[in-house]
Amino acid sequence: MAEIIIFPLGELGEVEMAIVELLALSLPECVGLPARVSDVGVPLEGAYDVARRQYYSTRLLEKLLEHRAGADTKLLGISSADLYIPPLSFVFGEAQLGGAAAVISMHRLNQSFYGLADDSELLYDRCEKEAVHEIGHCFGLVHCKDYRCVMYLSYAVEDIDLKGNSFCPRCHGLLRRQP
Numbered sequence: 001m002a003e004i005i006i007f008p009l010g011e012l013g014e015v016e017m018a019i020v021e022l023l024a025l026s027l028p029e030c031v032g033l034p035a036r037v038s039d040v041g042v043p044l045e046g047a048y049d050v051a052r053r054q055y056y057s058t059r060l061l062e063k064l065l066e067h068r069a070g071a072d073t074k075l076l077g078i079s080s081a082d083l084y085i086p087p088l089s090f091v092f093g094e095a096q097l098g099g100a101a102a103v104i105s106m107h108r109l110n111q112s113f114y115g116l117a118d119d120s121e122l123l124y125d126r127c128e129k130e131a132v133h134e135i136g137h138c139f140g141l142v143h144c145k146d147y148r149c150v151m152y153l154s155y156a157v158e159d160i161d162l163k164g165n166s167f168c169p170r171c172h173g174l175l176r177r178q179p
């Protein structure tokens with residue numbers, strides 16, 4: 001059965017479970033697939049770059065793929081660690097285009113990262129948009145020019161806040177045509 005399995009990455013308690021549980025409730029509506037939280041943890045070991053003090057997100061995608069259950073399953077990792085893909089200095093997330101695995105980082109979605117007071121509602125909204133965005137990539141969607149569409153490429157949290165959590169009509173049409 002086609003479904004999304006959400007994996008909190010890292011040590012137990014490292015990722016805020018309230019956010020993970022909320023995502024499991026909202027993603028079915030956003031993406032049209034059932035979602036559940038995995039009871040298997042995925043460690044971050046092997047993805048850390050000591051010099052950069054960040055985790056290599058492509059390595060995390062590989063680790064997630066070890067947990068693939070079926071051909072239709074999408075695996076979404078949620079991390080509180082800061083992620084990168086060379087040559088970029090950081091990424092909010094990464095996904096396999098048309099593939100099974102996606103990962104998002106909450107690190108730079110927190111207001112405290114920017115020296116501001118934390119806002120759990122805003123943090124959740126940002127996580128949801130980034131999760132829908134990366135799962136969109138798993139369904140083969142590329143970046144969209146419409147700044148309101150969830151598939152818009154966000155360079156900063158301001159871009160994330162400006163866009164919605166849903167696909168524009170064009171992206172939605174492409175999503176529905178996926179097998």
Ligand code: ZN
Pocket residue numbers: 133137143153
């Ligand atoms: Zn993207």
Ligand code: ZN
Pocket residue numbers: 144145146149150151152167168169170171172
């Ligand atoms: Zn779009």
